[in-house]
Amino acid sequence: MLKLDSVKIAYGAIQAVKGVCLEVRAGEVVTIIGANGAGKSTLLKSICGLEPVAEGSIKFNGADVTTVKAHERVSLGVAMSPEGRGxxxxxxxxxxxxxxxxxxxxxxxxxxxxxxxxxxxxxxxxxxxxxxxxxxxxxxxxxxxxxxxxxxxPRLLLLDEPSLGLAPLIIKDIFNAIRQLRESGLTILLVEQMAKQALGVADRAYVLETGCITLEGTGRELLNDPKVKAAYLGTH
Known part of the structure; x- marks a missing residue:
């Protein structure tokens, strides 16, 4: 449903996203985890048309939408719940x-x-x-x-940090809602700092570090990856 090919995004001389390739298949929940400043939110904004792409392409349902305006992408079936709620x-x-x-x-x-x-x-x-x-x-x-x-x-729902600043019980409710949406067949791309919860709900996941994809696999594989455990799950 979604394919990013060598996407680069820059803020002046600063390259925030450095040639990212990823894909989201219909019906999947795909998670992107990473530290603050890794480029996660910038990447989501590029997918929904709020951030211009310097190089590379974004395809949605086989059509190139790299330069399609944000409001037109909503009509095509892309919607985002932004960081900070908005x-x-x-x-x-x-x-x-x-x-x-x-x-x-x-x-x-x-x-x-x-x-x-x-x-x-x-x-x-x-x-x-x-x-x-x-x-x-x-x-x-x-x-x-x-x-x-x-x-x-939407056919593709982008969720940017849905747990940010929320109490544990509310976070549980939000992730239960994500699971229900997945069961309904909705395709979801989730950016989330709470790595354990995010990987637990994901079919597949990517790790983004300083604008680059450094790891990818199933949610279960990354939950059990020693590097992910050490960097994002607080365990060794």
Whole structure:
């Protein structure tokens, strides 16, 4: 479904991503782990069209989307829940969800059905539907960010650090939701610093270090890799 071929991304003279090659097959959950500053978020932004690619190509369902604009990629089936959530703080929960379904605005019934689906996924959002999103807890805002991305009915969901700053019980809820999405057949590319949880839910995974892929394999293989254990799991 997704293929990156020798993708390079630069900020002026600084090369943040250095020739990354990776692929995500339909129905998979693929995880990218790595330290802060490794280039993980930059890579996700390039996939959804928010960061230009200096060299290389990005293909989605066989079509080259390297230069396709971000809003057009949403219509093609790519959606992202960004790092830091990026919700519209001065809008209500329902308004945030409605905006997430903007590309389907010509079918109000479908948008309303999608909102109802997200309320069932995260019942807390139904309780908070008329509340300004910026007044909710961090966990509730993360639920909203994921649901807003799902409102466009994506074929590929990009999740950037969904556990960031959340309490352990909320993190458990978020990863349970990711598992349910995987079981529904949705394709997911997950960037996450909580390596154990991320690898536990992943079919396959990549390790990104200073802009380069240094390891790849199944989630189980990387969970058991001594280098990954030492660097990301706090064990030797």
């Amino acid at each position: 919700i519209f703080a001065d809008q209500t929960v329902r308004e945030n969800l409605t905006l997430g379904g903007y590309c389907r605005r010509k079918d109000p019934a479908a948008v309303e059905a999608a909102i109802e689906r997200e309320f069932k996924r995260f019942p807390r959002l139904r309780e908070r539907q008329d509340q300004l999103a910026g007044t909710m807890s961090g966990g509730e805002q993360q639920m909203l960010a994921i649901s807003r991305a799902l409102m466009s009915e």
